[in-house]
Amino acid sequence: MSARRTAIAVGLGACALGIGAPAAQAQQDDAAVPEPALTAVVPAANPDFAERGGQPGGARYDGRLSLRDVFSVDSQTDNDIHILFADADFRGLDMARVADAKLNVRLESRFLLDFTQDEGLANTSLFTDEAGARQRNERRFGETQTVADVRSAFAELEGLGRFDLSAGRIWFFESGGAWVDGLAATFHFADQWGATLFGGLQPDPYSYGLTAARQTAGTFVAFEDRTASWSLGYTLDLLDGGIDRHFVSSRGHWAVPWTAVRGFFLSYYLTADLQTEASPQLTTAFANSSLWVNDTLNFGLNVARFSNIQYVRSHAETGGNFAEPNQRSLLGLDTNLGTYDQVRFSTAERFGGVYLYQQIDLRRRDTIAPGDATYYSVGVRDSDLLETGVFWHARLTVRNNFQSDSSELFVEVARQFGSTFELDGSVAFLTGRSQVAPQTQDVLVYDLRGVYNFSPALYFALDYELSQETNVVQEELETSGDLLVHTVFTRLTWRL
DSSP: OOOHHHHHHHHHHHGGOOOOOOOOHHHHHHHOOOOOOOOOOOOOSSSSSSSSSSTSOEEEEEEEEEEEEEEESSSSOSEEEEEEEEEEEEEEEEEEEEEEEEEEEEEEEEEEEEESSSSSSGGSSSSOOOGGGOOTTTOOOOOOOOOEEEEEEEEEEEEEETTEEEEEEEEEEGGTEEEEEEEEEEESSSSEHHHHHHEOOOOOTTTOOOOOEEEEEEEEEEESSSSEEEEEEEEEEEETTTEEEEEEEEEEEHHHHHTTTSEEHHHHHHHHEEESSTTSSSEHHHEEEESSSSSSSSEEEEEEEEOOOOOOSSSTTTTSSSSOOOGGHHOOSSSOOOEEEEEEEEEEETTTTTEEEEEEEEEESSSSSSSSEEEEEEEEEESSSSHHEEEEEEEEEEEEEEEEEEEEEEEEEEEEETTEEEEEEEEEEEEEEEEESSSSEEEEEEEEEEEEEETEEEEEEEEEEEEEEEEOOOOOOOGGGGGGEEEEEEEEEEEE
């Protein structure tokens, strides 16, 4: 469906007012309340995975190859946007045998190419005389980084006695997102328990390149069965031979055996930096609970805290964390090392095929312009309107934000035609005003998307989006006035 892209476009349009939440929160705001998950198990990565590729006990594989293109123009500037993404993801199990061990491989990669970023300084996020004294339009993309993004690429020997050995570029979600170009060894000292030791070079976090200047090492223990998973780890990051960051991390998920209810799930995640003066310093922490009273009624509670990672050596020359290039005109050279707290309560109820949900967020930040915020959303969706096969979804969101107020109405309708074609359209209307400056704007976003399945393995998606900003009042008169943004998304994906 097009809800995610619509939310992104509305966020771009609202950027001039500061309506949007931080990036770490945007994904949560964008996600609708899920349908009931009535099985109390740790979910598999792909339920069809075991059926792919050959006879039982043979090689199994999963993955995709995808090309995505974004082309966007607006009515105020000549800064057209044209970005191409190429994704290649592959996972193979038992691809070969080495002694008694299985050979597994994993690849997650992306190549990003921006066709328009080199068309002069007028297309960057910098305000300079060389750019013709052009005021940067905050409602458009800043300078885009062209990069070959290889997130994971490694081979694993599974089952060398009680050991598993891996080599390559590995990302460990069990250890707070530790990332290594090197080696890892896992010792299974019980059926559900294992301990992993890893070390090597650390990929450059900005270019994703291989670099000898950064090193990393760490260890973690992990537990997993059908109803629970848990891990605890420690990671040390070095830069030019000195400590840059070291931290502890832990995560857990538990399907609580409670016979009085249909399902009760608890989860948490945290990382804490150890090199700070006030050690340990939490950089990420959240806890989540989801209670299914019966097959249709759900209550959820989420508590979270976020703060900036506090490096030692990476930013020694600047004396602090350094803002990204397209944020410096707003944030300056140093970002604030404060905290961002959130409490979210949600409830959902299903009546036949109609699904009602609502949630309220209470937020507080101790960063740039400290303050409080309250978000409230209520929505309804139906996967089969009047037994016509039409999916529809409507949501109203009201935000009393840190330095702005806004409200958003979103409506989406979709229908599947046979097994080959899907069509959906949506309309989103957002209105907002600043609490600290004479700034207001309305944003109206229309989206129409079609998906055609050439086969079960190959599909093509075409998406047109029109974003219209009206009633714009700003202090920067150069960028005020109505704005039309036309964006075309295309995607061709082959499922392996």
